[in-house]
Amino acid sequence: MTPRIRRLAVPLLTASLLALGSAACGGGGGSDTVGTASKPEEKVKLTIGLFGDFGFKPLYEEYKKTHPNVEIVENVTQFNDHHNNLVKRLATNAGAGDVEAVEVGYISTFTAQPAKFQDLKQYGLDKRQSDYLDWKWQQGLSKQGGELLGLGTDVGGLAMCYRKDLFEKAGLPTDRTEVAALWPTWEQYIETGKKFAAADVAGAKFVDSPGEIFRAMVNQAPTGLYDAQDQIIVDSNPDVKKAWDLSNQLTSEKLTAKLAAFSPPWNTGFAKGSFATIICPAWMTGFIQEQAKDSSGKWDIATVPGGSGNSGGSHLMIPKQSKHPKEAAELIDFLTSKENQAKVFKEEGTFPSIPSLYDDPSIQNFTKPFFGDAPIGKIYSEAAKALKPQHLGPKEAEVRVVIGDGLGRVEQGKQTPDQAWAQVLEDVKKIK
């Protein structure tokens, strides 16, 4: 099939599927870039596609001061939609932004398609390599390693957030070092949960849901859902099974509030104090602050059980179809610069992927009143330094959905853990 026919075919096919399926979920608007190659003084409109708040807004204002000709439009969509739409827009060669954020769960999907993205080396961004954590840098390279496709924004070093007031009601310690001492391992975390449940604090469970805990436990293991050859090893990796069993133990001990992360009831759960602990990659602190506005000072942060790991974090990439790749590359360079990563961390909580910042006094001594003046700079620096990177496969996110559903079936009492596990393995086999 010739490319021209294909270019026509895919949108038409999309239309047909939507027509048959009564057309519910269309993609959002596309980018409105000016069609001509731009000179420096020419007006340039850059669209940037994100999922959730990256805390970039103040940076845009700052950028405009030095680049008055650049207008920046931010499109924010929900996590899954954002990445699914990006796949569609790359395939149809239309509608993608000039800069697109990609989360680690999806990064391998996109770095496997180097032809769809601009090689950032063309714009001299390989000079940034020395700034970065090596594994974070590697994740932004194409599968063959030849092209630089994405520049990292943040890393999601793990910690555990907990509600001091609920812990106090349950007769548990509230000081963060004492709390950390309660759970060096996940088994001890569950034991603590049982104590919390025994105290029967009205309206509160120990943890929101097992999904994110599972993800954290898998991320702490040397290998996760994929091996280095990009084969899914869910059925053979004992660490995955162990994480599965422990997550289901949370359910069987009735420690979860059955609130799936990022859903509206989960948001309500924050406001109502429905759960006492939540796994806290650095970026989660921003979420908590946003969702639980009234509970300033009630949250605190302790170290995570089971050693350090990474959960989440993103890269910024430029689709090949961008009309202004040069300007987009400059913007990426600016948004991911050392100073700006530090700024975004202080505002939004997303933790820098630039190790020279970790010992910087302004990060080390950074505290947040919302979290009871917890030294979040120090906590996440330690977490990021101790972090052992893990290889992520191309369908990481899809595998995670399948396992998340399995945990959900157990949580909702529809299946025993063994039945759910059998179905998970079946579903994983179907992933192409």
Added chain:
Amino acid sequence: MSSLPLAVPGRRRRRGMRHTLDVRVSPYAYVAPFFLLFCAFGLFPLIYTAWVSLHEWTLLSDEHTFVGMDNFGTLLADGYFWNATFNTLSIGVLSTVPQLVLAIWLAHLLNRGLRFQTLFRVSLLLPNVTSVVAVVVIFSQLYGRDFGMINWVLSWFGVGAIDWAAGTATSHVALSTMIMWRWTGYNALIFLAAMQAVPRELYEAATIDGASNFTQLRKITVPMIRPTIIFVVIVSTIGAMQIIAEPLLFGASTGVAQGGAANGGPDRQFQTLALFVYEQGFTKFDFGYASAASWLMFLAVVVVAGINYLITRRVKGGLI
């Protein structure tokens, strides 16, 4: 000189031709826009989807290998496809049957001389004007497990907190109420329009004969508006077979789905056929498989609509 008499019939002949052309061809020109649009956005995609369904076709790769009927074979053996079919039929019956009965009853009530008739008729249409997103988001809150109003009311009667989205039957009931909320009034208006064409004398005669209100509805109204009932049943059936927005948004806004909302809950308890197609095509990018599913879904719609037509045709027409 001699050209003049020749020219006249020539012109007349030409004008005659133009006239016949006008009469014969221009009607086609008038209907052409619809058919051109239909071909571009209806027929062509339909055929192209059939073509895609014969391939291993994913958005992530530019190579499309021909696999014949493989996708259909896999589909017929796919438990999740049959699960989606069951859910679609279950939600379809749960929403359509009460909806149509309710719509006829509402129309019957409004067909009598009431004060503020227009006000009532317009307000019937209001739920239909509301955006489906708003409807689902609000209903999802009403059906919330921990802080939902419905569970709160039920708790007065000693009913424990129901996790509406988690159960198969409960989620189907919840979704059906959303669909009924949006479409009952709309169908009632269509019935009302048909009822107004029923001659008053029939009701007057029936009243003199001592027929009750309900008997009049059953013996006069329903038989007289039979063609409209057939129409509404078929349109509602097709609509019910294509439900996607409600389950998709319900999954997202109740948070019952851990990962993607497109699977209709972790147990796929409320994944409809259209949502299944969406999941395969737009979250897994397996267009070949999704196209095969769309085609089977299309056939299913035709079959179910046909069966409904046969059933409703048997409702007695005219008056005995």
